[in-house]
Amino acid sequence: MPPDYFEEEEFETRFTGKTLRRILGLLAAHKGTVAAFLVMIAFVSGFDALFTYISKLAIDQGILKSDLPFLYRMLALYGGLTIVQALFVFGFIYTVGILGERIRYELRQKMFNHLQNLSLSYYSRTPVGWIMARVTSDSDRVADLVTWGLLDVTWAATNILTSLAFMLYINWRLALVVILMVPVMAYVATEFRKRILKEYRNVRKINSKITGQYNENITGVRVVKALVREEANAAEFAVLTGDMYKAAYRAAWLSALFLPSVQLISAMAVGFIAWYAGWSFEVAGLTIGGIQAFISYVTFMMWPIQDMARVFAELQHATASAERIFSLLDSVPEVADREGAYDPGSIRGDIEFDHVTFYYEDGVPVLKDFTLKVKQGETIALVGPTGGGKSTIVNLLCRFYEPKEGTIRIGGVDYTKFSLHAIHSRIGVVLQTPHLFSGTIRENLRYGKLDATDEEIERAAKLAGAHEFIMRLDKGYDEPVGEGGNNLSVGQKQLISLTRAILADPEIFVMDEATSSVDTLTESLIQKGMEQMMKGRTSFVIAHRLSTIKRADRILVIEDGQIVEMGTHAELLRQRGKYYNLYTRQFRQEMEEVFDPFGETQQAAQPAD
Numbered sequence: 286m287p288p289d290y291f292e293e294e295e296f297e298t299r300f301t302g303k304t305l306r307r308i309l310g311l312l313a314a315h316k317g318t319v320a321a322f323l324v325m326i327a328f329v330s331g332f333d334a335l336f337t338y339i340s341k342l343a344i345d346q347g348i349l350k351s352d353l354p355f356l357y358r359m360l361a362l363y364g365g366l367t368i369v370q371a372l373f374v375f376g377f378i379y380t381v382g383i384l385g386e387r388i389r390y391e392l393r394q395k396m397f398n399h400l401q402n403l404s405l406s407y408y409s410r411t412p413v414g415w416i417m418a419r420v421t422s423d424s425d426r427v428a429d430l431v432t433w434g435l436l437d438v439t440w441a442a443t444n445i446l447t448s449l450a451f452m453l454y455i456n457w458r459l460a461l462v463v464i465l466m467v468p469v470m471a472y473v474a475t476e477f478r479k480r481i482l483k484e485y486r487n488v489r490k491i492n493s494k495i496t497g498q499y500n501e502n503i504t505g506v507r508v509v510k511a512l513v514r515e516e517a518n519a520a521e522f523a524v525l526t527g528d529m530y531k532a533a534y535r536a537a538w539l540s541a542l543f544l545p546s547v548q549l550i551s552a553m554a555v556g557f558i559a560w561y562a563g564w565s566f567e568v569a570g571l572t573i574g575g576i577q578a579f580i581s582y583v584t585f586m587m588w589p590i591q592d593m594a595r596v597f598a599e600l601q602h603a604t605a606s607a608e609r610i611f612s613l614l615d616s617v618p619e620v621a622d623r624e625g626a627y628d629p630g631s632i633r634g635d636i637e638f639d640h641v642t643f644y645y646e647d648g649v650p651v652l653k654d655f656t657l658k659v660k661q662g663e664t665i666a667l668v669g670p671t672g673g674g675k676s677t678i679v680n681l682l683c684r685f686y687e688p689k690e691g692t693i694r695i696g697g698v699d700y701t702k703f704s705l706h707a708i709h710s711r712i713g714v715v716l717q718t719p720h721l722f723s724g725t726i727r728e729n730l731r732y733g734k735l736d737a738t739d740e741e742i743e744r745a746a747k748l749a750g751a752h753e754f755i756m757r758l759d760k761g762y763d764e765p766v767g768e769g770g771n772n773l774s775v776g777q778k779q780l781i782s783l784t785r786a787i788l789a790d791p792e793i794f795v796m797d798e799a800t801s802s803v804d805t806l807t808e809s810l811i812q813k814g815m816e817q818m819m820k821g822r823t824s825f826v827i828a829h830r831l832s833t834i835k836r837a838d839r840i841l842v843i844e845d846g847q848i849v850e851m852g853t854h855a856e857l858l859r860q861r862g863k864y865y866n867l868y869t870r871q872f873r874q875e876m877e878e879v880f881d882p883f884g885e886t887q888q889a890a891q892p893a894d
């Protein structure tokens with residue numbers, strides 16, 4: 286789903302002082318830079334007002350009184366200030382550009398570091414798209430607010446204030462009339478901006494739905510055709526594009542109306558000034574230059590007012606973005622080191638689940654009073670129906686989650702006394718569909734041990750049984766794996782992951798066997814690699830293959846978070862209980878052909894008459 290989708294589904298918050306303070310706090314480390322660009326922008330904007338006043342002086346005292354030296358002095362002053370202003374403009378654009386990038390970088394870095402520390406529970410309840418939108422568009426929006434937004438407001442405020450000051454100086458009565466006009470113009474501009482922004486958000490929202498539908502219909506084109514959904518899909522799509530057209534139409538209509546409206550108000554003000562000035566030219570002595578200056582001030586004041594209105598309209602959305610970023614940064618990892626957590630140097634030893642209860646969601650227990658003792662070096666195979674709790678047992682062992690009740694002990698010590706690093710760095714995990722990162726095979730293998738030499742990597746790959754297939758690839762170890770390892774099969778990914786694990790030389794080994802079909806050659810290679818890994822290590826395998834199950838020291842049948850049967854393959858078959866039923870159904874043929882050529886199990890596997 287495109288990140289925009291989550292973005293646009295988000296709520297909009299009311300602007301709060303607390304969040305604004307926290308947003309401005311992002312600038313705390315850059316006070317000097319902020320002060321520099323604010324001063325520069327204030328000068329640039331002050332100069333604009335000054336230019337108009339210089340023109341007034343040039344007209345009144347230079348042109349009308351034919352004082353050429355004065356006129357030249359004014360022109361020289363104007364020219365000189367223009368150069369200074371150009372330097373300041375360069376300065377603030379450069380400074381703000383750099384500062385914006387810096388804030389964006391810091392926000393993303395903070396979020397990334399924090400995301401690395403968050404527990405799996407955070408990821409299971411937070412959609413990836415939501416997180417991506419925080420890291421991309423939200424950080425952009427907040428960085429823009431504290432740089433360009435702040436700059437626009439400063440520029441506009443200085444511009445309006447200096448213009449008003451000059452107007453008060455030229456003719457205070459007329460200036461007061463203009464002051465009355467400012468809030469009217471500000472109100473109209475803010476209302477327009479808010480509505481335009483809302484319509485454009487609508488357009489984007491519908492657009493992300495359209496992209497989503499395109500995506501689903503293209504990737505699922507076979508299903509669409511098989512179910513003859515073409516017409517129904519086209520009708521749904523037409524509704525969406527219709528909505529999009531209406532929203533875009535409203536946005537275009539409002540945008541078109543905006544500028545002429547503001548211009549009309551400012552023209553009315555100019556008209557009033559011309560009328561009043563014509564009268565006071567004779568009565569109150571307003572000069573021609575003064576009238577021209579007033580008209581310029583009023584006409585140019587339109588832009589800063591508009592700019593301010595835009596920033597204020599965007600402020601609400603930027604605050605909502607910031608709140609979402611802060612909510613991410615404030616989320617506390619559920620699994621974290623306890624005070625005094627230590628590294629025992631090794632986590633070899635017996636493992637014990639002592640009356641462990643666990644749930645992901647309150648009131649939906651997955652493991653209930655689960656007790657299990659595993660001897661150092663034992664191989665445990667976990668089997669059972671889907672959703673029974675096998676992965677949960679393994680997740681708890683790896684301390685990706687912690688028991689809600691009860692204790693898990695490693696070598697007789699409650700494992701929450703150990704640091705997370707001590708545990709994670711000594712457990713090797715091979716997932717069902719291991720994740721590979723874009724890059725070469727070698728880079729992916731090195732992920733298990735960053736300082737591994739090429740020789741070490743090759744030795745580990747040979748032990749894992751991955752070397753042969755890697756050498757068959759065009760570039761061998763330097764073959765790119767594609768995004769997420771797409772260029773490799775699931776079995777090959779498991780071989781890579783096994784090699785990683787062998788390189789890391791863990792003390793406990795955990796594997797979730799691939800369920801999807803793996804060709805016979807790769808399967809036997811995976812078996813070989815697993816054997817290597819299991820040697821002398823306590824191992825837990827969520828087993829889907831008979832060869833693994835038969836080799837395990839103990840098989841645990843897990844159902845509804847309970848161990849319903851436990852024993853060796855032969856013992857469990859003899860019991861003719863759940864395991865017997867599960868595997869006679871699932872593996873009967875395989876059992877007959879591969880593992881029981883003399884027909885003993887076949888007899889045992891025959892349901893009793």
Ligand SMILES: Nc1ncnc2c1ncn2[C@@H]1O[C@H](COP(=O)(O)OP(=O)(O)OP(=O)(O)O)[C@@H](O)[C@H]1O
Pocket residue numbers: 409645646651669670671672673674675676677678
């Ligand atoms: N992150 C999660 N959040 C909420 N519930 C979860 C989460 N992970 C698993 N569950 C639930 O916990 C129960 C046990 O799931 P678990 O993945 O441990 O079973 P499993 O035996 O490994 O299943 P499978 O063989 O399909 O992998 C299921 O009901 C599942 O829906």
